[in-house]
Amino acid sequence: MAQYGPEELGFLDETSKDERTLGRNNGRSLKGTRAVKKQVFVRGHRLSGLGLLTIDGMVAVSVVEGSFTAATFKTFIEGDVASVFYHSQ
Numbered sequence: 001m002a003q004y005g006p007e008e009l010g011f012l013d014e015t016s017k018d019e020r021t022l023g024r025n026n027g028r029s030l031k032g033t034r035a036v037k038k039q040v041f042v043r044g045h046r047l048s049g050l051g052l053l054t055i056d057g058m059v060a061v062s063v064v065e066g067s068f069t070a071a072t073f074k075t076f077i078e079g080d081v082a083s084v085f086y087h088s089q
Contacts (some may be wrong), residue, residue: 020047059084
């Protein structure tokens, strides 16, 4: 990576949120009793986001309903990400 300058690097990250995002998978309880927590069972409305972070900050973002598919990810890369690096030359 030493051959690349800071302006040539970009980092992608994906995140998502639905009604169960804050729910825990593990819990604690007294010995011999079950840990119980009431929470939403149905996922509900889900949003997913992708962001490209460069030395200039967040330069490309995309938010979709549901999860990213191969097609929506490819569209983001070819359209938004490629244009950021193409126009910076």
